[in-house]
Amino acid sequence: DAGVTQSPTHLIKTRGQQVTLRCSPKSGHDTVSWYQQALGQGPQFIFQYYEEEERQRGNFPDRFSGHQFPNYSSELNVNALLLGDSALYLCASSPLMRDTEAFFGQGTRLTVV
Amino acid sequence: AQSVSQHNHHVILSEAASLELGCNYSYGGTVNLFWYVQYPGQHLQLLLKYFSGDPLVKGIKGFEAEFIKSKFSFNLRKPSVQWSDTAEYFCAVNGGYNFNKFYFGSGTKLNVKP
Numbered sequence: 001d002a003g004v005t006q007s008p009t010h011l012i013k014t015r016g017q018q019v020t021l022r023c024s025p026k027s028g029h030d031t032v033s034w035y036q037q038a039l040g041q042g043p044q045f046i047f048q049y050y051e052e053e054e055r056q057r058g059n060f061p062d063r064f065s066g067h068q069f070p071n072y073s074s075e076l077n078v079n080a081l082l083l084g085d086s087a088l089y090l091c092a093s094s095p096l097m098r099d100t101e102a103f104f105g106q107g108t109r110l111t112v113v
Numbered sequence: 114a115q116s117v118s119q120h121n122h123h124v125i126l127s128e129a130a131s132l133e134l135g136c137n138y139s140y141g142g143t144v145n146l147f148w149y150v151q152y153p154g155q156h157l158q159l160l161l162k163y164f165s166g167d168p169l170v171k172g173i174k175g176f177e178a179e180f181i182k183s184k185f186s187f188n189l190r191k192p193s194v195q196w197s198d199t200a201e202y203f204c205a206v207n208g209g210y211n212f213n214k215f216y217f218g219s220g221t222k223l224n225v226k227p
Contacts, residue, residue, distance in 0.1 A: 004156075031213055042117070042203050042217030043157075056214050090157065098212045099145060099164040104157040 004105035006091050012111045013081050021076040021108045025093030031055075032074040033102065034066060035090040043090055049074050050096050081112045115140040115211075117204050119218035126194050127226050134189040134221050136204030144208035146187040147215070148178055152200045160202070163187065174198070196227045 005024045013019050025032050031050045035043035045058035049068035068074045072093075078085055088109050092102040120135045138144065148160040161172025168180040178189045187204060204218040 033213065033215075035215075035217075040219070042119075042205075042219045043215070045214050045216070048213060056211055058214075092215070094213060096213060100213075101147065101159050101162055102213070102215060103159075104149075106156040 004091055004093050004103050006089075006105035006108050008108060009106065010109045010111075012113060014113055015081055015083060017081050018077065018079045019081060019110060021078075021089050021091075021110070022073070023076070023091030023093075023105060024073045025091075026103045029093035029095055029103070030072050031094050031096045032068060032072065033092045033094075034074070034076045035092060036060070037088040037090055037107070039087070046076070078110075083112050086110060086112045115144070115206055115208065115216045117206055117216050117218035119202075119204055119221050121221045122219070123222045123224070125224045125226065128196055129193045130225075132189070132191040132194050132198070132223070134202055134204075134223075136187045136189065136218060137185050138187065138204075138206045138216075139185060140206060140208055142209045144206050145212070146178070146180060147205040147207075148172065148176070148187075148189050149203045149205060149217075150200045151203065151220075157203070160189070194223070194225050196225050199223060199225045 033048040034046040037043045047057040048055045052068045063079045065077045088107040090107045091105045094102045118137045146163040149157045163170045171177045201220045205215045
């Protein structure tokens with residue numbers, strides 16, 4: 001049973017460019033969340049998708065957007081990249097229910113130059 | 114809003130030493146509590162979790178944590194660490210309406226010297 005998979009693993013982009021990151025959730029999970037982990041920090045919640053809709057959102061500008069597909073996979077898009085967007089982006093999946101853990105992918109390391 | 118504080122940013126221990134990592138959270142309602150570990154080059158993995166019941170929770174690899182509601186704490190312990198425990202440890206909390214939204218602490222890097 002595959003866990004959460006993310007692609008690509010590493011990415012280098014230039015300021016002002018746009019980037020798309022991808023995530024496939026663990027089998028049986030219908031909820032996908034995205035987190036940003038800056039160097040030396042814990043993961044920070046960006047947003048969560050369920051039934052192809054954004055269910056919750058953290059304190060991130062609308063340059064950060066996402067999508068969920070009918071097969072529950074998800075994309076994170078970031079427009080007009082800033083140097084400060086350099087971070088590890090983590091995808092987490094879970095069923096939509098209380099009292100459950102989240103399963104994390106290995107992340108995409110984004111470097112903005 | 115919920116928040117999580119981890120007071121130890123970097124801990125260095127020798128093998129066989131005992132470990133205790135502090136975690137405090139702020140949230141007035143019912144919470145779920147977690148410890149995740151990130152080994153070098155690997156994804157975040159769950160060590161243990163608390164939802165309800167016995168406040169002393171046992172996890173994988175000999176780790177345990179105690180939920181003390183009056184102190185808003187969920188400290189992680191291990192009686193005897195091994196070199197393979199070298200990793201970064203994150204405390205996390207969720208609860209309330211946003212029960213699927215995790216709030217993480219800033220992490221504690223543990224270095225175990227052989």
